[in-house]
Amino acid sequence: MDEQFLHKxxxxxxxxxxxxxxxxxxxxxxxVVAKFRxxxxxxxxxxxxxxxxxxxQLILHEEIDFGITEGRSTNPKLQFKKFIKDEIVLVTSxxxxxxxxxxxxxxxxxxxxxxxxxxxxxxxxxxxxFLANNDIKSLNPLVTLNSTEAIKPSIIF
Numbered sequence: 492m493d494e495q496f497l498h499k500x501x502x503x504x505x506x507x508x509x510x511x512x513x514x515x516x517x518x519x520x521x522x523v524v525a526k527f528r529x530x531x532x533x534x535x536x537x538x539x540x541x542x543x544x545x546x547x548q549l550i551l552h553e554e555i556d557f558g559i560t561e562g563r564s565t566n567p568k569l570q571f572k573k574f575i576k577d578e579i580v581l582v583t584s585x586x587x588x589x590x591x592x593x594x595x596x597x598x599x600x601x602x603x604x605x606x607x608x609x610x611x612x613x614x615x616x617x618x619x620x621f622l623a624n625n626d627i628k629s630l631n632p633l634v635t636l637n638s639t640e641a642i643k644p645s646i647i648f
Contacts, residue, residue: 508537510549510558512613513638516540519575520559542637544611561613562620579617584646597627606642607632614639 511520516538524536539549543560550558551568559574581600583590589603607630608615622630636642 503531503534505533506535506537508556510539510541510546510555512543512546512558512560513540513640514561514614515559517638517640542609542611543613543616562616579614579621582646586647597625601627601629602631604633605630606634606636606645608639608642609635609637612637 520538524538528534539546539555541549543562543564546555546558546560547564547566547569549555551566561577564571581595583603590599595603607618622628634645636645
């Protein structure tokens with residue numbers, strides 16, 4: 492399918508029904524769809540945005556044709572292919588004087604107040620896996636939100 496996106500002569504359906512995780516919905520898909528529509532203006536989209544776990548369930552229940560999510564799934568009923576590479580970074584308010592360097596140690600990481608993504612989020616899954624791989628037992632979550640866009644204005648400490 493990657494090659495089909497690059498060639499103008501290929502034909503596509505007039506309607507595409509798919510799901511994307513919320514982070515991808517906010518930051519990736521608008522540009523992809525805009526570029527796609529330049530080449531295939533007749534194609535219409537129904538794009539459902541939800542967390543990764545829910546997108547997988549929609550695929551399994553055949554409510555959408557495919558999905559784009561973060562993280563990895565071990566569900567043997569689904570086939571996964573890498574779409575893009577992304578990076579997750581720790582962000583804090585510019586007013587936060589507790590962190591003075593670009594790098595913090597794991598002890599500090601476990602103590603500072605955090606805003607985290609909800610259960611079922613691919614972003615949370617990736618972070619949890621990283622923490623487990625690095626023997627970091629827990630963080631200090633104060634708030635759980637269901638999108639990166641909701642987290643951004645919440646960074647006040």
